[in-house]
Amino acid sequence: MTRKQVDTMETGTSTTMTSRTLEKSIKSAYDGVDPVPPREDIREAAMRPVLETGKWWWTAVITLGVVVIAGIVAWVMQLRDGLGSAGYNNQAFWAIYEADLVAFIGVTYGGAVVSAVLRLTKARWRAPLTRIAEATALVTLPIGMMFIIPHLGESPRIWELVWPPYWNLSSPILWDFFAVSTYLLATVVFFYLPLIPDLKITLERLSAGPDNLKTRICKKLYAIVGNNWIGSIPQRRVLHGALGLISIMIIPMAVSVHSVLSFAFSSSSRAGYLETIFPVLFVVGALYSGVALVIVMAAAFRRGYRLERYITEKHFVRLGFILIALGATYLYLTFTEYLVDGYSGTIGNAAWVRQTIMGRYWIPFWFFVVGAGLLPLVILAFRRTRNVKGIATASVIILLAMWVKRLVIVIPPATEPLVKSPLNVASANWGTFHFTWIPITITLAATAAIPLLLLVVFKFFPILPVADMEEMAAETEGLEEDLSTLSVMASTGNGSSGNRKEIIHANI
Amino acid sequence: MAFNRQKVQLPSRTGTEITGGSCSSGEISGLLPDQDGTYTDSMHPDKSSESREGISRRHFLERAGVVGIAGALVGTGVLEGVGGHKAGAVTTTTSASQATGASSKPAHQWCMVIDLRYCNGCKVCTQACQTAHYLHKDQTWIDVFTMKNASGNTYYMPRPCMMCEDPPCVQVCPVKANFRTDEGLVLVNQSRCIGTRICMNACPYQARYFNWGPAKSAPRQPFPQEPEWPVPQVEGTVGKCIFCAAMLPMGKIPECVGNCPMDALYMGDLETDVAVNASGQVIKLSAFLANNDAVKFKESYGTHPRVFYILGHDQDLDNDEEAG
Numbered sequence: 109m110t111r112k113q114v115d116t117m118e119t120g121t122s123t124t125m126t127s128r129t130l131e132k133s134i135k136s137a138y139d140g141v142d143p144v145p146p147r148e149d150i151r152e153a154a155m156r157p158v159l160e161t162g163k164w165w166w167t168a169v170i171t172l173g174v175v176v177i178a179g180i181v182a183w184v185m186q187l188r189d190g191l192g193s194a195g196y197n198n199q200a201f202w203a204i205y206e207a208d209l210v211a212f213i214g215v216t217y218g219g220a221v222v223s224a225v226l227r228l229t230k231a232r233w234r235a236p237l238t239r240i241a242e243a244t245a246l247v248t249l250p251i252g253m254m255f256i257i258p259h260l261g262e263s264p265r266i267w268e269l270v271w272p273p274y275w276n277l278s279s280p281i282l283w284d285f286f287a288v289s290t291y292l293l294a295t296v297v298f299f300y301l302p303l304i305p306d307l308k309i310t311l312e313r314l315s316a317g318p319d320n321l322k323t324r325i326c327k328k329l330y331a332i333v334g335n336n337w338i339g340s341i342p343q344r345r346v347l348h349g350a351l352g353l354i355s356i357m358i359i360p361m362a363v364s365v366h367s368v369l370s371f372a373f374s375s376s377s378r379a380g381y382l383e384t385i386f387p388v389l390f391v392v393g394a395l396y397s398g399v400a401l402v403i404v405m406a407a408a409f410r411r412g413y414r415l416e417r418y419i420t421e422k423h424f425v426r427l428g429f430i431l432i433a434l435g436a437t438y439l440y441l442t443f444t445e446y447l448v449d450g451y452s453g454t455i456g457n458a459a460w461v462r463q464t465i466m467g468r469y470w471i472p473f474w475f476f477v478v479g480a481g482l483l484p485l486v487i488l489a490f491r492r493t494r495n496v497k498g499i500a501t502a503s504v505i506i507l508l509a510m511w512v513k514r515l516v517i518v519i520p521p522a523t524e525p526l527v528k529s530p531l532n533v534a535s536a537n538w539g540t541f542h543f544t545w546i547p548i549t550i551t552l553a554a555t556a557a558i559p560l561l562l563l564v565v566f567k568f569f570p571i572l573p574v575a576d577m578e579e580m581a582a583e584t585e586g587l588e589e590d591l592s593t594l595s596v597m598a599s600t601g602n603g604s605s606g607n608r609k610e611i612i613h614a615n616i
Numbered sequence: 617m618a619f620n621r622q623k624v625q626l627p628s629r630t631g632t633e634i635t636g637g638s639c640s641s642g643e644i645s646g647l648l649p650d651q652d653g654t655y656t657d658s659m660h661p662d663k664s665s666e667s668r669e670g671i672s673r674r675h676f677l678e679r680a681g682v683v684g685i686a687g688a689l690v691g692t693g694v695l696e697g698v699g700g701h702k703a704g705a706v707t708t709t710t711s712a713s714q715a716t717g718a719s720s721k722p723a724h725q726w727c728m729v730i731d732l733r734y735c736n737g738c739k740v741c742t743q744a745c746q747t748a749h750y751l752h753k754d755q756t757w758i759d760v761f762t763m764k765n766a767s768g769n770t771y772y773m774p775r776p777c778m779m780c781e782d783p784p785c786v787q788v789c790p791v792k793a794n795f796r797t798d799e800g801l802v803l804v805n806q807s808r809c810i811g812t813r814i815c816m817n818a819c820p821y822q823a824r825y826f827n828w829g830p831a832k833s834a835p836r837q838p839f840p841q842e843p844e845w846p847v848p849q850v851e852g853t854v855g856k857c858i859f860c861a862a863m864l865p866m867g868k869i870p871e872c873v874g875n876c877p878m879d880a881l882y883m884g885d886l887e888t889d890v891a892v893n894a895s896g897q898v899i900k901l902s903a904f905l906a907n908n909d910a911v912k913f914k915e916s917y918g919t920h921p922r923v924f925y926i927l928g929h930d931q932d933l934d935n936d937e938e939a940g
C-alpha cells in the first residue's frame with residue numbers, strides 16, 4: 109500500500125469510529141510510530157528473567173558453575189597426563205570426545221528447526237518458543253565446538269587450524285572446521301535479528317527500573333546493537349524480509365554442517381565408518397536430539413519463570429509429534445545401515461555389526477534402541493503420559509540415548525581390527541575405550557554449561573520474542589475486530605473499509 | 617652395530633638371483649644405480665604410476681570440483697593447500713639423494729619385501745624397532761600378526777608402514793603434518809601434528825600409533841628430532857614406521873630388516889632394482905618379486921603400498937576386506 113493510498117483512505121468516506129482511529133494509526137506508522145499495540149502482559153512475562161533474580165537463580169548458577177569448573181579441572185589434568193588418561197588407546201583412537209562433538213553440535217539443530225522451519229511454514233504457534241530455541245542453538249554451538257580442544261592430542265597447537273599456510277584442503281577435519289564456523293556466524297545472526305525490536309523494549313523497561321551496573325552495561329550494549337528500532341512499517345518489512353532470508357539460509361547451512369561432520373567418518377575406508385547413509389543419519393539425529401533439547405529447556409524455563417500462560421501444553425504435544433516423526437525416521441535409518449552392512453557380510457562389516465548388536469557393545473546399542481526408539485513412542489502414544497511432564501521426561505531419555513548412540517557410531521568400527529588375525533581380536537592388548545572420570549566430567553560440564561549459559565543469556569535478553577508475539581496478537585485481535593465490524597455492518601448496513609489485520613498484513 | 621652378525625645359512629630360495637653377492641655388514645652400498653642399472657619390470661615407479669588404472673583420491677576430488685569450491689572459499693591459500701600429498705611432497709631427504717647429481721629424479725624409491733615363508737614370529741624386528749626409536753610397548757611400528765592359513769596352520773605376518781604411493785594418511789591431515797618425500801617415504805612432522813588422529817582412522821593397515829602419554833625418554837641422538845628420526849617421540853602426536861629414514865642416506869638398512877634372524881625382511885630400492893636382507897644377500901628386486909608372485913596388502917584400497925609380501929603355501933593376507 110502506498111502513501112497515496114493511505115492519504116486517499118484518510119480523506120475517504122469512512123463512517124465508523126474504528127476505521128478512523130485505524131487510519132490515523134496507519135499514517136503514524138509511516139511517520140515512524142509502531143503500528144502494533146504493545147501488550148503489557150507479554151512484556152511483563154518476557155522481562156521477568158531480566159528484571160527479577162530469585163534465590164533459585166543463584167542456586168542454579170552456582171551449582172552449574174561448580175560442575176563447569178570441575179570440567180575445566182579435568183581438562184587440565186588431561187593436559188598434564190596425556191590423552192591416554194581419558195581412556196583412549198591405539199584401538200579406540202576415537203571415542204567419547206568425538207561422540208560429544210557430534211552430539212553437542214547436533215543439538216544446535218533444534219534451534220534451526222523450531223525457529224526457522226516453523227517460521228517458514230508460518231506456524232503461528234511457534235512464536236513463544238522461538239527465543240528459547242534460538243538461544244539454545246546459540247549457546248550449544250560454541251560448547252560443541254569446545255570439544256575440539258580436549259579432542260586434540262596437542263591442543264596448544266590448535267591455532268594451526270586457523271593458520272592458512274598449514275591448511276590441507278583435502279582434509280575432512282578442515283571441511284568441518286569451515287562448515288561449523290560459518291554455521292556459528294549464521295546462528296548468531298539468527299539470534300540477533302528477531303531480537304532487535306525486543307532490545308528497544310528491554311531498554312525502555314530497564315530505564316524505568318533502578319540504575320545499577322547491570323542496567324548501565326545493558327544500556328551501553330543495546331545502544332550499539334539495537335537502538336534504532338522504532339517499529340515502523342518499513343522497518344518491520346525489512347526485518348521480516350531479512351528473517352525470511354536467514355530462515356531459508358540457515359536450513360541448508362545446518363544440513364551441510366551435520367553432513368560435513370559425518371564426512372570425517374564416512375570418507376574413510378574403515379568398515380562401519382564408510383557409510384553413505386551417514387550424512388542423512390547425522391542430520392536426522394541432530395534434528396531429533398535438537399528438538400528434544402528445546403523441549404527440555406522450554407519445560408525448565410517455563411517452570412522457572414512461570415510462563416505457562418504462553419508456553420502451553422499444546423506446544424509440547426506438537427513438538428512431541430515432531431519428535432515421533434524424527435525418532436521413527438532415525439530408527440529406520442539406523443536399521444537400514446545395520447541391515448545393509450550386516451547382510452552384505454563382508455568381513456569388516458559383519459564384524460562391527462555383530463560386535464554392536466550382540467558383541468561387546470550390545471548394552472549401549474540396545475539402550476539406544478529402547479531409549480531413543482521405543483520409549484518416546486510409548487510415552488507419546490498414551491494420552492495419560494502425553495503431557496508436559498511426560499514429554500519432557502521422554503526428551504531427557506532421548507538426549508541420553510542419542511548421546512550413547514553417538515558412542516556406538518564412533519567406537520565399534522574404530523576398535524575393529526583391520527588386520528584380521530584370529531589372535532588379534534582375542535589378544536589382551538586389543539583394547540576398547542575405557543571410561544575414566546576425566547572425559548565424563550568434561551561431558552557433564554558441557555551439559556551443565558547449556559542451562560548455565562541460558563540462565564545468563566536470559567538475564568540480558570527477554571525470554572519471549574515480544575515483538576513477534578505482539579504482532580501475532582495484533583493479527584488475532586484484528587481478526588476479532590474484523591468479525592465485530594462485520595457483525596456491525598450486518599446489523600446497520602454500513603460498509604467499512606479495511607481492518608487492522610489486513611492493513612498490517614498488507615504493509616509488512 | 618646390531619646388524620653385524622654372522623650370515624645365517626638358509627635353504628636356497630626359488631628364483632632368487634643373487635646379483636651383488638654378500639655386501640659388508642648390512643650396508644646397502646650395493647643399491648647404487650651403477651651396480652645393476654637395468655630394470656625391465658613394471659615395478660618401476662614412474663611406469664607403474666602411468667599404467668595405474670582407476671582414479672586416485674586426489675584426482676577424484678579434483679574431478680569432483682571439491683578443490684575448486686574450496687579454492688573459492690579461501691582465495692590465495694589454495695595452490696599451496698590443494699592435494700595434500702602433492703603439496704607435502706617436499707624434498708626433506710635431500711641428504712638422501714646424494715647420488716642424483718644434477719638430475720631432478722630422486723636416487724632411490726624405497727620399498728620393503730617381506731618373505732612370509734621365513735618369518736617365525738619371533739618379533740625381534742618389533743623389539744629392535746622399539747629399542748632404536750625408544751617406543752612404548754604398545755607402539756608396534758612393525759607389528760607381527762599371528763595368522764591362520766587355509767589348512768588351519770599358524771603363520772606370521774610382519775606389518776610395517778606400507779609407505780603407500782597414494783597415502784590416505786597424508787590426504788586427511790588438516791595441517792599437512794604428514795608428507796611423502798620424493799624418495800617414497802611417508803613421514804610425520806611431530807612438531808606440527810595437532811593430534812586429531814584422523815590419519816589413524818584413514819590408514820587401512822592400522823600402522824599408526826599415538827603417544828597417549830609422556831613419550832619414552834631417549835638419550836641424545838645423532839640427529840635432531842625430525843620427521844626422518846622422530847626420537848624421542850612427542851606426546852600427543854602420531855608416530856609410525858619411518859623405514860629408519862635417517863639411516864638410509866648413510867647406507868644402513870632399517871633396524872627391523874637388519875635384525876631379522878630369519879632373513880625374512882628385505883630393504884629394497886625400486887630405482888636401482890635391488891634389495892638386501894640382514895645377511896647382506898642382495899637380490900634383483902623385479903625378478904625376485906615376479907618369480908615369487910609377490911603381492912601387496914589390501915591392494916583394493918587404492919593405496920599402492922610399497923611393501924611386497926611373498927606368500928608361502930596356503931597363506932593369504934586376508935585381502936577380502938571390503939574396500940572403498
Ligand code: SF4
Pocket residue numbers: 734735736737738739740741742760772774875876877878879880881
Ligand atoms: S624378526 Fe624376522 S622372523 Fe622375527 S618376527 Fe620379525 S620378520 Fe619375523
Ligand code: SF4
Pocket residue numbers: 776777778779780783784785786802818819820821822823824856919
Ligand atoms: S600404511 Fe598407513 S601410515 Fe603408512 S603410508 Fe599407508 S596409510 Fe600412511
